[in-house]
Amino acid sequence: MMEQHRLAELKEKHPLLEKVMHREEVYWLNPLIESANEGFSKLTVSEAEVKEASERLQRFAPYLERVFPETKQSKGIIESPVTAIPSMKKKLEQRYSIAIPGELLLKEDNALPISGSIKARGGIYEVLKHAEKLALEHGLITEGENYSKFADDAFRELFSKHKIAVGSTGNLGLSIGIMSAQLGFEVTVHMSADAKQWKKDMLREKGVIVVEYEDDYSKAVEEGRRQAEADPLCHFVDDENSLDLFFGYAVAGERLAAQLAEQGTIVDADHPLFVYLPCGVGGGPGGVAYGLKLAFGDHVHCFFAEPTHSPCMLLGMMTGLHDAVSVHDFGLDNETAADGLAVGTASGFVGKTMEPLLSGCYTISDETMFKLLTQLTDSEGIRLEPSALAGMTGPIHSIQASMKNAASKNATHLVWATGGSMVPEDEMNLYYEQGRK
């Protein structure tokens, strides 16, 4: 816990803190948000870097198509469908006794190829970027060539002399592990105590070295970083600070814009888009939100969703203290079944970057996540992991709080489903049963 007088000061400044500390579900609007253009001018990141990431993923598409047959249909592009969920909308309306006049969409990153979670965006991108750098340095490829060559023996031999490491609660480890092992790198995943057994098993099966820690996520990252720093041939994927992860995630913005345009969903001044993103350390939702702001400007309103036991980004942004505070400073235990979101301290880089762009944050209890998990399965036949349900109460909060024109029939509410398809069936059945109780 933080010192009492400091805490008292913060509570006086931010009355919502009392409820956050009591693990109540809260909805916080960011007072520092600015117009998108003003916001962009304050950032250390730029649109050019997102474009670069997008082009790099294009270059690698022929390679991905060659080594991951599940990307054949999309020609090596790792993307997920946008699905209307009208039956779930009815369930939500009944459950919360409120009308959702606009449309409710689900962005199914649970169905992303290769690693079945939002981490297939940033995580795979960072590994590919590193592989490209090495291949260029060693004269194995030029940017204009067909990148399907990356599957050739000469490349695998080069990468086998190099290492990649990451600290993770699970899904980032899966993405980094699967992609790195496929390219031929020696890859180590440092996993926190809350990481699921099946994720460790799956990685070991693919030849990934898994190091387990008794401690939480921050410890696994710290240890991974320390060990990697001592080895010049090791590239550490830094979930808390990586720009490459961030830009890989941000490419989602232009992709979603194209998908919505194709299906005839209008986003403009009269047709606002509200997007709800589950948030752990912040890289995934932060990168995606940045990409969305680039694509839709002031017409998109982005929210981060966190467990009531782990609201690290909410606490960091609300107090302005960012990564200088953890949920433990506020008497919270960081224990949640939403393992991708069990993060005690948010990324300072993401929190500061989001300051002028994010509409707000809200929290959700594990119990609510499980109930919604079961309801989504029953109503739409879509199975998500618990974390991925965090976005689902966003429309309710925004409408209840009369946030902008959230209650307009022209509004589109998009819930970002962040993972699920890799979860083994028996594990998923347990989740479903838990939500039915």
Ligand SMILES: *Cc1c(COP(=O)(O)O)cnc(C)c1O
């Ligand atoms: C990682 C993850 C998130 C959050 O991403 P961060 O970059 O940690 O904020 C959300 N949902 C799932 C399923 C995840 O794996």
